[in-house]
Amino acid sequence: xxxxxxxxxxxxxxxxxxxxxxxxxxxxxxxxxxxxxxxxxxxxxxxxxxxxxxxxxxxxxxxxxxxxxxxxxxxxxxxxxxxxxxxxxxxxxxxxxxxxxxxxxxxxxxxxxxxxxxxxxxxxxxxxxxxxxxxxxxxxxxxxxxxxxxxxxxxxxxxxxxxxxxxxxxxxxxxxxxxxxxxxxxxxxxxxxxxxxxxxxxxxxxxxxxxxxxxxxxxxxxxxxxxxxxxxxxxxxxxxxxxxxxxxxxxxxxxxxxxxxxxxxxxxxxxxxxxxxxxxxxxxxxxxxxxxxxxxxxx
Numbered sequence: 001x002x003x004x005x006x007x008x009x010x011x012x013x014x015x016x017x018x019x020x021x022x023x024x025x026x027x028x029x030x031x032x033x034x035x036x037x038x039x040x041x042x043x044x045x046x047x048x049x050x051x052x053x054x055x056x057x058x059x060x061x062x063x064x065x066x067x068x069x070x071x072x073x074x075x076x077x078x079x080x081x082x083x084x085x086x087x088x089x090x091x092x093x094x095x096x097x098x099x100x101x102x103x104x105x106x107x108x109x110x111x112x113x114x115x116x117x118x119x120x121x122x123x124x125x126x127x128x129x130x131x132x133x134x135x136x137x138x139x140x141x142x143x144x145x146x147x148x149x150x151x152x153x154x155x156x157x158x159x160x161x162x163x164x165x166x167x168x169x170x171x172x173x174x175x176x177x178x179x180x181x182x183x184x185x186x187x188x189x190x191x192x193x194x195x196x197x198x199x200x201x202x203x204x205x206x207x208x209x210x211x212x213x214x215x216x217x218x219x220x221x222x223x224x225x226x227x228x229x230x231x232x233x234x235x236x237x238x239x240x241x242x243x244x245x246x247x248x249x250x251x252x253x254x255x256x257x258x259x260x261x262x263x264x265x266x267x268x269x270x271x272x273x274x275x276x277x278x279x280x281x282x283x284x285x286x287x288x289x290x291x292x293x294x295x296x297x298x299x
Contacts, residue, residue, distance in 0.1 A: 003029040004284035010074030011035030011042030013160040017261035017269045027284040034060045076162045077169040096122045099173035108278040109133045116283040124177045126268035127152035130204040137221040138208045139182035147209040148184040153192040155199035158266035202267035208249040218242045232278040
């Protein structure tokens with residue numbers, strides 16, 4: 001089975017960590033790693049891995065549209081809008097790592113099959129990938145959800161320039177994702193950049209106000225969900241199983257990284273990058289299956 005050719009647009013923390021993870025994929029191969037500065041640490045890492053690089057940003061794909069079948073956009077929400085205007089016309093599948101909300105929101109543990117049928121897939125945010133699967137289960141196990149609040153804390157060192165630039169978009173997209181998947185009437189998202197030394201692991205707490213809390217059913221569902229997420233995010237852990245206190249449900253999860261690019265505390269990179277790769281790999285498998293079926297019909 002051949003591999004799906006992918007390009008990574010953005011050479012920061014997310015893009016570089018994504019590149020290293022793709023090197024292990026049995027379904028994906030990175031044919032072009034794109035940034036704006038050939039001297040950046042991300043570019044140097046790509047060169048050391050033997051991956052072709054370019055400092056021409058979106059022009060690298062415009063000038064060589066056959067370089068890839070799928071593009072991971074790991075830039076900023078504002079840049080992603082400009083890139084999509086180009087990539088849509090070129091017919092590229094786009095996995096958007098920014099909180100731009102241009103395509104359908106994707107949480108692999110919840111809507112993977114739906115995601116791979118869209119040309120533009122948005123991976124929400126790191127906090128969204130950590131919290132939305134739990135928020136979804138709150139909605140599935142309760143008839144009415146009044147309010148869900150998600151609070152994520154990440155190490156300040158793991159937040160690159162694009163993450164800091166996109167804080168408003170992070171909040172808006174995370175809140176929309178929680179509301180969409182849970183059915184909650186109101187949602188709130190908070191992101192804390194913790195400067196502690198040594199660096200903290202990523203932790204996310206989900207608070208929910210519901211009518212007639214069903215902790216037993218939610219606990220079973222959450223444990224099964226964590227097992228499912230572990231199939232593509234090994235460092236995802238349940239810290240506090242569902243409890244009911246102060247008239248609200250509380251669940252706490254943790255995401256620890258594999259240490260591919262930044263140290264293991266940068267679970268915020270892993271949880272969104274592993275989710276993105278899960279989508280791209282499933283898309284690749286579908287594409288290969290469809291191609292094989294077409295060939296069989298011809299023969």
